[in-house]
Amino acid sequence: TAKAGTTGGTETFQYTLCDTDQDTATANLVIDVAPRYLPPEPPCVSACDACVLEDGHVKLQVSTSPNGGNGNDVITLSISGFTAGWIVDTATSGGTYNAVTGGWSIILPAGASFTGGPTVYPPANSDADLSSLLVKAVVYDPDSAQTAMSTASMKVVVDAVADIPNLSLHDVYAINATAVALDVAVSLKDTDGSEVIKEIRIEGLPDGLTLNHGVYDAGAARWVLSEAQLDGLQVIAPSGHEGQFNLLVTAV
Numbered sequence: 001t002a003k004a005g006t007t008g009g010t011e012t013f014q015y016t017l018c019d020t021d022q023d024t025a026t027a028n029l030v031i032d033v034a035p036r037y038l039p040p041e042p043p044c045v046s047a048c049d050a051c052v053l054e055d056g057h058v059k060l061q062v063s064t065s066p067n068g069g070n071g072n073d074v075i076t077l078s079i080s081g082f083t084a085g086w087i088v089d090t091a092t093s094g095g096t097y098n099a100v101t102g103g104w105s106i107i108l109p110a111g112a113s114f115t116g117g118p119t120v121y122p123p124a125n126s127d128a129d130l131s132s133l134l135v136k137a138v139v140y141d142p143d144s145a146q147t148a149m150s151t152a153s154m155k156v157v158v159d160a161v162a163d164i165p166n167l168s169l170h171d172v173y174a175i176n177a178t179a180v181a182l183d184v185a186v187s188l189k190d191t192d193g194s195e196v197i198k199e200i201r202i203e204g205l206p207d208g209l210t211l212n213h214g215v216y217d218a219g220a221a222r223w224v225l226s227e228a229q230l231d232g233l234q235v236i237a238p239s240g241h242e243g244q245f246n247l248l249v250t251a252v
Contacts, residue, residue: 037144041067043075045137047154052120054127054161059092060117062154064108064137071111074140078105079154081133085123093118120156125190127160163189165197165251179212180235186227186251197227203248210236 013029045064052058066073077095082088082102090097093116095106104118122128135152170183184202188195202211203222210216212234214225225233 039146040073040139040141040148042148042150043067043137043139045150045152047135047152049155051157053159057119057121059119062117062135063115065113074110075108076138077114078136079133087121089119122158125192127158129158130156167251178237178239182233184230198252200225201250204246206245212236
């Protein structure tokens with residue numbers, strides 16, 4: 001039996017036979033010893049957690065390298081656990097992404113190391129994190145036809161960013177009116193439930209005029225309303241008031 005780690009070879013033994021008449025004959029015994037390779041060592045692998053803004057993108061950072069070997073080991077590096085809606089861009093990292101399985105992988109040249117990773121985009125308007133990504137490096141040794149594996153874990157944290165809400169206004173014109181309806185409409189662009197309209201601010205109302213809804217903030221010189229208070233909103237003017245003015249409406 002060849003010792004583990006040896007590359008094998010040929011061994012030749014010479015032997016002599018002798019009979020009772022003392023006649024002798026000599027011959028060689030040739031033994032071919034097949035190589036016996038050790039299994040490969042698990043490769044080195046590491047991964048860094050990442051942070052990305054909502055509706056932004058971030059390049060993942062993972063690395064792997066052979067742990068010993070003779071330079072012909074081949075490593076397959078993969079990241080699994082991407083959920084539906086995530087975009088995984090392989091333009092700079094190489095490799096392939098399978099949206100069905102939620103996994104990215106790359107096969108390295110023999111003996112090569114890797115540092116980098118794909119660029120990932122969270123689903124639109126989502127701040128849900130990826131908390132359980134699995135990074136796996138599998139090395140294949142063609143000499144022994146055996147494999148070894150190392151794993152690491154990582155997460156991608158998505159920081160919420162408020163989207164600018166939708167806001168629509170219309171000019172109004174009134175004659176001999178003391179109550180003039182304002183047509184102000186506000187809605188969310190992000191409708192997944194993670195955002196709300198905090199308040200609506202209206203500035204520029206002349207002295208003597210008020211709104212029928214909301215609260216006047218004298219320090220900031222503006223009216224503050226909830227989204228519900230836009231329903232039936234009116235400017236209340238004293239009898240006989242005339243004039244033109246511009247209002248600044250802000251949805252927060």
